[in-house]
Amino acid sequence: MPANDLVSAPIQGQPRTGPYLPPATQPVRTVVWVIHLALPMLGLWLLLANHDDLNIEWHDNFGHFLLIIAVAGINVVLGAMIGQASARRADARLLLVSLVFLSSAGFFLLHGLATPQIILPKGSYGFDLSQPIGLLIASVFAAVSALPLNERAARAVLRSQIWLRGGLVLVLVGWGLASLVPGFTALSDPSPPLGAGLGGFEPVGVVLYAAATAMMFRLHRSRPAAMLISLVTAYALLAEAMIAGMYRHNWHLSWWLWHLLLTLAFVFVAYSAHLQFRREGSSAGLFDSVALSATVRKIRAEYEEALEELVGHLRSRAESRVPVATRLAGKFGLTEGQAAVLDRAGAALAGERELSERLAALVDTGNQTRVGLPERELLTLALDRVRQAYGDVRITLVADGRVAMGAREYGPRDFPGNQPVRLESTIVHPLTVKGRLAGALEVPVGRTAQDAALAATLASQLSISLENARLYQELSTLFRQYMSPDVANSLLADPRTAALGGELVELTALFADLKGFTSFSERAAPGEIVEMLNRYHTAAVPIILSNGGTIVQFVGDALLALFNAPARQADHAAAAARAALAMQEAAEEIAAGTAGYPRFRIGINTGLALVGNIGSPELRGFNAMGDCVNVAARLEGVAEPGTVVIGQSTFDQIIPPPTVRPLGDLALKGKEEPVRAYVLSGLP
Structure with a gap:
């Protein structure tokens, strides 16, 4: 179970799966995030405003090729991992996010393969257009992924995943053949020195990325998570990359800038995934925070069900916990450390549940002490309620000066100073009426740290109840012999x-x-x-x-x-x-x-x-x-x-x-x- 889900809590009435950001740190993170986005645009402005002085040309074909291969490889791995998460969770948003990474990575790779002097001798239209086309296609997936898809729309997206993935592969293969095979299409022909563009469609991609960024940031505000803010940053940087790519001075610093922006977009997400993997030791829940709200609720329900199962197993006091822990670890992809944490959390929750139930039983026992309730009925009701919370509890009253509790007998001398008798797995407390032994209470102990104190409180409560019942009976009998029952009941209830x-x-x-x-x-x-x-x-x-x-x-x-x-x-x-x-x-x-x-x-x-x-x-x-x-x-x-x-x-x-x-x-x-x-x- 991912650690971020273990510590999740609803924020503003909605479920959340990411690590909680304290209110004091959120403004600081927001400022850092804005700086990360503002610096590249500031650099682009400086390069374009001072074209001759700063926007110098730097031509390095092989370095460019290596950079593209490395970044595209990282991006393909991320897209594949997010795709696996979408299949495991059956989540439409994760599917669309994976297509964002795969489409941008695929066309980025084709842009790298079209680097002059690698496959083709010179620059080509395919070299110039591959990445803008990839960014435009990815912007559509990004905008749809940020929408709050309802159940019907999510099912429609999942039903179309074969067509979406297959169509993307066909487009990439077709574009690769068209741009890398000399003479196959015009895409392999040499392009102008300033490069080719999309004919004014770049702003469409910028708008789509901006919308996706705003919607994802709103989602992050409702359930903060490191992966979500990394994805917000990635979408914003992809929008900036489209803006930078509109200035087509090939091999100049402004041209290299959009390569840097793409690299940063992918590295942000990869680094967040790396940190989360190191913290949790598992990749099972790396992208759960990005999923749709319905998926998040389903994940939380699964975790709660698993925890309840573990709590129930712990409370049943089975001899071995290994089968349940092993099964849950396999089901949720838990590491050994996470399984141990879950085991401790289950034990703590089971203890809290038992403590709450025992305290509730104490309250109910006190409420059952009423005027006119016979002693036997009082003890029977109290015993039935107490056994629900404490287990095999036994109450025995004095007979001939002794209390027979199973094979043991107790007398006043066995409880010096009204102190209990501690046995192997139980504790026996005296029940007293007017300071004299009236019975005994045997309670199992050892299940929670508060067992001994709770048993003492229960014995005190039952002693008070027993003494009150006998006192009421004495008063009732005395009053009813000298006055009408209505007057007697009125006096007993309110002196x-x-x-x-x-x-x-x-x-x-x-x-x-x-x-x-x-x-x-x-x-x-x-x-x-x-x-x-x-x-x-x-x-x-x-x-x-x-x-x-x-x-x-x-x-x-x-x-x-x-x-x-x-x-x-x-x-x-x-x-x-x-x-x-x-x-x-x-x-x-x-x-x-x-x-x-x-x-x-x-x-x-x-x-x-x-x-x-x-x-x-x-x-x-x-x-x-x-x-x-x-x-x-x-x-x-x-x-x-x-x-x-x-x-x-x-x-x-x-x-x-x-x-x-x-x-x-x-x-x-x-x-x-x-x-x-x-x-x-x-x-x-």
Whole structure:
């Protein structure tokens, strides 16, 4: 895997495969690049502006031939390498770039072969026109290569590659025969001393190269890479070579200048490829940074897939990593050093993944500690989640003062100062509740450097969760024996609800007592009285709770229940009525089996009341105060044994209307206005 792809990162939301250039160095590189391009043009201007003094003639046929052969050879090698990369990546841009180098190199070579006194005795039209024609053809390939080709266009280019390469070869062979075989065509005839030109087509090539340079530079800005900037420089120098070639003073310094520009264009790319090859030790990804964006994304996806495969292999803890490393090295053309780097990167990433998963498991374990969650359920949920991240984790609770963990047993003395026990591949931490041993946690260690610390944190988290679960269970059991479940749940969830104070709430109050309790108490033994009360309340309490009521007090044989406080109910009046009728049915069954037992009488009323904690900072209770509660108590007082009396406000809120017997307007104690009441006998 090329090193530049290993360190690549998106820039401005696009993928990048070249080595990252820090922001501070980019302006410096840009200045150097501009100087490289400006100096040749400055030299051309000096040569042409002072023709007689500086633009001297230097005639060296054999030196010219050797220069062309060397530069063309380098260019052919570059074109072939880029062509191989285009075939390996199936990338249209790399194919077109390879044709830029091959076409310019081919015609440059033909220009060298046409050097006077090498094959032909004198200069010829072929000698003058070979390189301008080659540069013009290459400019077309360069301009198309810089375009952001879409998928359809790229496929069309790849389908035409045989025709493009074959056509280029035929053109080169035909041009060589025409320009090197004496008398074959006019191209082998001697040309004028000032040389032949393209008849004004040179500016077309300059424009195409300029466009290709601008587009390639824009691509370099989005994903900086040394190979891309070298290609930008090469395209710009080829444009300058066309400009310099327009001044056809053969064998003068201005004529040699375009040879130098061509040489620099190819050498820039060759040198960048050489440096990258030395850095990476492989030619597999030398030109990946030049490829189309779709190809770059595909390459990155392949690398990510390979890295994920290696990470998965490392995390599975297979005995040998050689098969995977060998296969990946062969697939991506990695050197031994690159495979080792990839192996270390995979191991580091696998460790980071495991660390992240274990930290997430710790967070989830803490989130599972909730009010009312049973201890066994809590530990089961925590164990299932923890095993996903930590592997074979085991939790065991104390039994008979010992913790049996597989074939081993642990007691308080095995964990002095609550320190863990370190085994060969696991570590055993004590789980404590209120400072005492409550269980043990066994966690595998050795996979990451943080295993021991994570295991200690996990044990601490589970100890807190276990202690909280038991504390909640104790509080819940204690509270529910002395108050309504709604009040208990509210206090457990938010202790601030125990503060003194209250709020005005519309509620339905239910008062119930046993008519005849006083006379029964006079003739019954204390134990029999308690038994009788417990039987009635044991039947009444579940009925009230199942209908959403809250019992706020027991006073001897009487009880007060509230509906719509503290828990809200939309149909609290109907719920209170259902509960009252069910209580009377249950009371009749109790009284029917025992002679002399008293009967319930119940009063219900709906209205506003002040609901909250009433008392002092030292002792308080949840209660309701208000006229509606007082009326409910008065209605209970006028009810006959075995009946339920409801006020007008309750009757109005039960829809459809209940079955009742009107009692008319009652004058109740403490009320100036009469209260209309009804005897409730049934609900729709």
